[in-house]
Amino acid sequence: MTQNIELADIGLIGLGVMGINLAKNFAEKGFSVIGHDSSPSHAMNEPAIYVHSQLEDFVRNLVKPRKILFLLPAGQTVEEVIQSLVPYLEPEDLIVDAGNSHFEDTKRRSQELATKKINYLGLGVSGGEDGARNGASFMAGGKPDIFENIKPFLEAAAARDPDNNICAKRLGDAAEVGHFVKMVHNSIEYAEMQLLSEVYSQFVEIKGYNNEDISTAITSWRNELEGSFLSDVTSKILKTIDNLTDAPLIDMIEDIAEQKGTGKWGTVSGIDLGVPAPTLYEGVSSRFISQYKPDRITASKIYRPVLHKNDVLSTDTIKRAFLAAKICAFAQGFQVLKIASLKYSWDLKLNDVAQVWKAGCILRSNILNKIVEAFDRKASLTNLLLDTYLSEELKHSIPELRLVVSEAALCGLPLAAHSASLSYFDSFIKSKLPMNIIQAQRDFFGSHGYRRIDRPGTFHTSWED
Structure with missing residues (x-):
């Protein structure tokens, strides 16, 4: 549904169990949240989340630079949503893939979207339904200036360990590192x-x-x-x-x-x-x-x-x-x-x-x-x-x-x-393994060579001569 509201701080695409609970978490921490889902009926009754059925309306109602969080099944669904979303985005907008995408897909998508000056990073999220609602572990990638745009949201919604450390970190510059971790x-x-x-x-x-x-x-x-x-x-x-x-x-x-x-x-x-x-x-x-x-x-x-x-x-x-x-x-x-x-x-x-x-x-x-x-x-x-x-x-x-x-x-x-x-x-813990047998076998039938323990270089033996 489209409503006349102030521009939202963050938007979530994918309002399943994880998406709804993370949206509630963000809202509870004081952020204004909107959502989009291809089947949004189950999210319509959430008073803290404005749900837009049309992507264009969803994007238009976000503060710039826009921060959009995906909670989608890995694979083709992510590809299709990106293709549908990109025409409405502008340079410096940020897409955060918080699903379980393969890290190599995340790297490729980041590189492709960079040519359009759209930021993209992978976010590993663990904790299930309860974590999404009450405090998850967030494993992020991305360059520091890009991560800063999403950092306040993650730190607010993250779990804290017994020493009050926040379990949300940027683990490296690469967009894909969070998904690998x-x-x-x-x-x-x-x-x-x-x-x-x-x-x-x-x-x-x-x-x-x-x-x-x-x-x-x-x-x-x-x-x-x-x-x-x-x-x-x-x-x-x-x-x-x-x-x-x-x-x-x-x-x-x-x-x-x-x-x-x-x-x-x-x-x-x-x-x-x-x-x-x-x-x-x-x-x-x-x-x-x-x-x-x-x-x-x-x-x-x-x-x-x-x-x-x-x-x-x-x-x-x-x-x-x-x-x-x-x-x-x-x-x-x-x-x-x-x-x-x-x-x-x-x-x-x-x-x-x-x-x-x-x-x-x-x-x-x-x-x-x-x-x-x-x-x-x-x-x-x-x-x-x-x-x-x-x-x-x-x-x-x-x-x-x-x-x-x-x-x-x-x-x-x-x-x-x-x-x-x-x-x-x-x-x-074994300083010597029987791999000398395997390497000799490889040399016997495939002439792959072997290294010796008494001198440098690679050697080959004609075993049946």
């Missing part, structure tokens, strides 16, 4: 979710705990290094009763997990950058294998797996093993960020990344305090496994991870992410 955030998120599902599996399959017992155990982690938003979520899920059957709701949910793409993009980026990130990969791969339910049912009838409950694994062992595996997952994610920053010349400050994740986002976790401290101690740190504090934690918790993985293997219990973390750790 959010993509890696989601990859680590996938990994932690998988690790927690495996914790649940250990408690059920090996220890024979009921849901209430598991919830109590995980709740006890809240103030310890293992504690996180996701562990709290898991604890609450396990206590929820289904209002249709009066059974625990978790027992009524089918064991098939879906994904929207950002976790997958993160693991692909790790591969493209040459960064080993097996725990992040298993966070995605385990969801894929869950989707082959008919095959899994058939296979279970063929192989008839039998799991034996025992008391080998204590509650504390399971907790400490989870911590070790989680540290490895964070180490992989932050190394992806480190190598990407070097490759793309982003100059990412990894302590800033950890800081902006400390509140509001899905990944918020007690361990982030230690990660901030690690990069404060040594900004050039190449891998969190090399940090003085975290390495001491791992020395104490890796034996528990080793026990959990070995016991689960003997029982036939799949712990893909725990196992990946342990293999990653063992490979990372």
Whole structure:
């Protein structure tokens, strides 16, 4: 609807769950907000948000230079909205893509719009519906002068950590850097979710705990290094009763997990950058294998797996093993960020990344305090496994991870992410790996050559002469 109102401070395009709640957040902080959506009926009753059905009216009712925030599905929808919007924009107007766009798309769009003197930056947003309404984590890119136009809005709407730090930061000059950081955030998120599902599996399959017992155990982690938003979520899920059957709701949910793409993009980026990130990969791969339910049912009838409950694994062992595996997952994610920053010349400050994740986002976790401290101690740190504090934690918790993985293997219990973390750790700390065999094989059948340990240069052998 079009109304005669004063020009608005900011406009939002995409008034779904995230868009509506972020608009309410901005309005509550004193900003005037208008919106546009192709199906705006659900937003019409929001008194703080004036909704325009026509893009031209929407643009005309914004203060110049205009600030327009997208909360749209990634991909073609963003392209179509940009094409429809640009004819009404003027030089120095700003589009902020706050959806989950791929960082390479954000880079391309920024470059294309720059030729029209329209500013464009990617904004990673984490926190879900509650974060959008009450305080999210905002990960932004863009040059300082461009970011300044949106900074007051983000800082007002952002979460604050227990030390009152605002969880909204400009992480680099490149327009795409915010979306890359959010993509890696989601990859680590996938990994932690998988690790927690495996914790649940250990408690059920090996220890024979009921849901209430598991919830109590995980709740006890809240103030310890293992504690996180996701562990709290898991604890609450396990206590929820289904209002249709009066059974625990978790027992009524089918064991098939879906994904929207950002976790997958993160693991692909790790591969493209040459960064080993097996725990992040298993966070995605385990969801894929869950989707082959008919095959899994058939296979279970063929192989008839039998799991034996025992008391080998204590509650504390399971907790400490989870911590070790989680540290490895964070180490992989932050190394992806480190190598990407070097490759793309982003100059990412990894302590800033950890800081902006400390509140509001899905990944918020007690361990982030230690990660901030690690990069404060040594900004050039190449891998969190090399940090003085975290390495001491791992020395104490890796034996528990080793026990959990070995016991689960003997029982036939799949712990893909725990196992990946342990293999990653063992490979990372080994000064000599059997890659000499692989390089010799490559030279044998492909004449790829190899380097020697006793002299410089590249060598080739005629192996069958």
